[in-house]
Amino acid sequence: MENEQALLTFTALAQATRLETFRLLIKHEPEGLPAGEIARLLAVPQNTMSAHLTVLTRGGLVTSQRRSRSIIYRADLTCVRELMLFLVKDCCGGATEICAPLIADLMPCCPPEKVSS
Template identity: 45%
Template sequence: MDEASALAALAALSHPTRLSAFRLLVRNEPDGLTTGRLAEAANLSQSTFSTHLAVMAKAGLVTAEKQGRHQVQRAGIDTLRELMTFLAKDCCQGRAELCEPLLAELTCC
């Protein structure tokens, strides 16, 4: 991941609605959630929520798949992984033990 992509992902996640929706999608992997379900969870209309989805999709954080009459949204797990790696890559300056507490807190992946 390059700096521009990291900035786009971080900007997309900097809004409370988008951050909550993305975290909800991550929890619902690999099945994803319909746009309607996400909009309902955010207490927004689908049209209003769609603008948030567009921002996340542009950053690679969300992908959509049509299933019948519904759009199923899924978290961009690869983008999340790349972002996490980008952020943590240089932080320990070669001292992996500094990152161990962070890794211990992760319950997935």
């Protein structure tokens, strides 16, 4: 991720409703949510939510797909990964003990599945 894209992404998250929207979509991965449902759950008018979803899409954080009469929005987890890597890319200068607590804090969320032999 380049600086310009990182700034677009951070700008998209730098507003309370958009941040709540993104966090809601993260919780509903991989199914996603229709725009109307997002607006209802966050008690935001649909036209306002549409504008927020446009900003999140421009920031690379959200993707959309039409399903019949609905548009389903999903969090773009690739963008999340790239943003996290952008933030910590040069964080420890080779001193892994500095990054180890950060990695440990992220692991309880999504521990890797064990492969059975």
